[in-house]
Amino acid sequence: MDKITIVIPTKNEEGNIEKVIKEVKKYADELLMIDGHSKDKTREIAIKNKVKVILDPGKGKGSGIRTGIKHAKHNIIVFIDADLSHEPTDIPKLVKPIIDGKAHMVIASRRRGGSDDLDMNKFRDGFLRQLGNDLLTLIINKRWNANLTDIENGFRAIRKDIALKLNLNAKDFDIEQEMVQKCLKKGFIIKEVPSHEYARAAGKSKLGTLKAAYKFPLRLLKDFF
Ligand SMILES: Nc1nc2c(ncn2[C@@H]2O[C@H](COP(=O)(O)OP(=O)(O)OP(=O)(O)O)[C@@H](O)[C@H]2O)c(=O)[nH]1
Numbered sequence: 001m002d003k004i005t006i007v008i009p010t011k012n013e014e015g016n017i018e019k020v021i022k023e024v025k026k027y028a029d030e031l032l033m034i035d036g037h038s039k040d041k042t043r044e045i046a047i048k049n050k051v052k053v054i055l056d057p058g059k060g061k062g063s064g065i066r067t068g069i070k071h072a073k074h075n076i077i078v079f080i081d082a083d084l085s086h087e088p089t090d091i092p093k094l095v096k097p098i099i100d101g102k103a104h105m106v107i108a109s110r111r112r113g114g115s116d117d118l119d120m121n122k123f124r125d126g127f128l129r130q131l132g133n134d135l136l137t138l139i140i141n142k143r144w145n146a147n148l149t150d151i152e153n154g155f156r157a158i159r160k161d162i163a164l165k166l167n168l169n170a171k172d173f174d175i176e177q178e179m180v181q182k183c184l185k186k187g188f189i190i191k192e193v194p195s196h197e198y199a200r201a202a203g204k205s206k207l208g209t210l211k212a213a214y215k216f217p218l219r220l221l222k223d224f225f
């Protein structure tokens with residue numbers, strides 16, 4: 001049987017983490033919380049719920065994801081955010097193409113499943129984010145002859161042995177895009193499944209659309225050739 005490690009990256013998610021743990025637990029053979037040095041009760045709540053907590057190097061979400069890959073015990077890794085924006089009941093359909101040997105990585109696509117988080121009435125956190133994601137997706141599709149719709153979503157599954165072959169180095173939110181570009185570059189198969197994204201339940205976004213915006217085109221160039 002293919003066993004699953006679920007990795008939850010967290011940073012100050014005390015208002016969400018207990019519910020996420022309860023919702024994803026039944027899909028996990030191993031559950032890891034990778035924490036970016038939360039200053040609230042996030043780690044305390046996870047420990048109370050008997051979840052293994054590992055601190056990341058404190059450099060951003062990307063360093064958290066890479067820490068999760070390193071520590072995962074099983075060969076199928078599912079990443080799910082800690083803010084209740086992803087649909088845990090979609091985990092079985094996310095891992096199925098990997099179990100069936102049809103994909104090396106599977107992304108939950110908000111383009112195919114819809115998103116309440118991308119509020120298109122908001123210029124920065126709606127329109128600009130969607131525009132950026134779509135533009136990067138188009139360029140990446142053209143570059144590698146792919147047919148993806150959502151390269152940035154953090155809700156995804158990947159084989160650990162494949163993730164290790166990617167030599168990931170992103171420290172921040174460009175990690176998801178790096179995974180996509182390097183998979184395509186190395187000829188690994190990426191599939192998408194539709195999944196609905198909800199608006200973050202409690203707490204604040206850590207992305208900072210404007211401050212982080214330069215990282216995505218920079219990543220595009222870094223791993224283009
Ligand atoms: N380990 C780790 N996790 C992080 C770090 N920064 C953010 N996260 C987590 O990564 C996930 C995605 O971050 P969000 O702040 O939700 O980013 P976003 O989805 O673009 O923003 P929202 O639209 O507000 O949800 C969440 O579970 C965060 O808690 C970090 O430095 N280290």
Ligand SMILES: [Mg+2]
Pocket residue numbers: 081083085200
């Ligand atoms: Mg979020």
